[in-house]
Amino acid sequence: MTDKVNYLDLVKNGIFKENTIFKLALSLCPSIAVTNKLENGFLMGVAVLFVQVMVNITVSIMRKFIHPRIRLPVFMLIISGWVTVTDMTMAAFAREVYKEMGLYIQLIVAFASILARAEMFASKNKIAPSMFDGIGMGLGFLFALVVISFFRELLGKGSLWGYPIIHAKPLLIMILPAGGFLAVGILMGFFNWISVRYENKTR
DSSP, X not given: OOXXXXXXXXXXXXXXXXOTTTTSOOSOHHHHHSTTSHHHHHHHHHHHHHHHHHHHHHHHHHGGGSOGGGHHHHHHHHHHHHHHHHHHHHHHHOHHHHHHHHHHHHGGGGOHHHHHHHHHTGGGSOHHHHHHHHHHHHHHHHHHHHHHXXXXXXXXXXXXXXXXXXXXXXXXXXXXXXXXXXXXHHHHHHHHHHHHHHHHHHO
C-alpha cells in the first residue's frame, strides 16, 4: 500500500463494505449470545474494538521481525495478550456485566475476524493505516452488535439499557437464542439490501 492512504475510507470500509457481522458473517457467536441486552452488546463491541485496534498496531510494529513460517502462532499470541488485558480490565471495572459475558470476552481470542485483519492487512502495512483499519473493523463490529441488541432488548423485554420503554407484552422469543438468529438474519438481509441500493445509485 502506498503512503497516500485515505484513512476515512479504511474506517468506512470496516463499518459498511466489510462489516464483520452483516457483510462477512464472521464471529457470529457473540451476535447471538450477548445481544439480548443493549448494555452487553455495547460493551462486547467496545472490547472487540479495543482488541482489534491494539492487535493491528502490534502486528504492524512487529511485522518485519516475524518469520513467515510462525506468523499465525505469533498473531494468536498477540491476540491472546490483548484479550487478557481486556478481560482483566472488565473483570475489575464492570463486574456485573462481566458475570454475564465474561466467557465471551475470553472467546475473542478465537474470532476469525481479528486474526484475518492481522494476516491480511496489519502484517503488510504501516502503523497508521493498520490502526485505522482496526478502528473501522472494530466500529463495524460494535455497530452491528448495538443494532442487534437494540432490537432484541426493545422487542424482547420492552426496555433499553434496563430502562422500561414499551409497556406492551414483549416478544419473549427475541431474548432467546432463536430470537438472536432471527434478528441477525433479518438485519443482515436489510443491511445488504441497503448496500446494494446505495451501490447501484453511485454507479
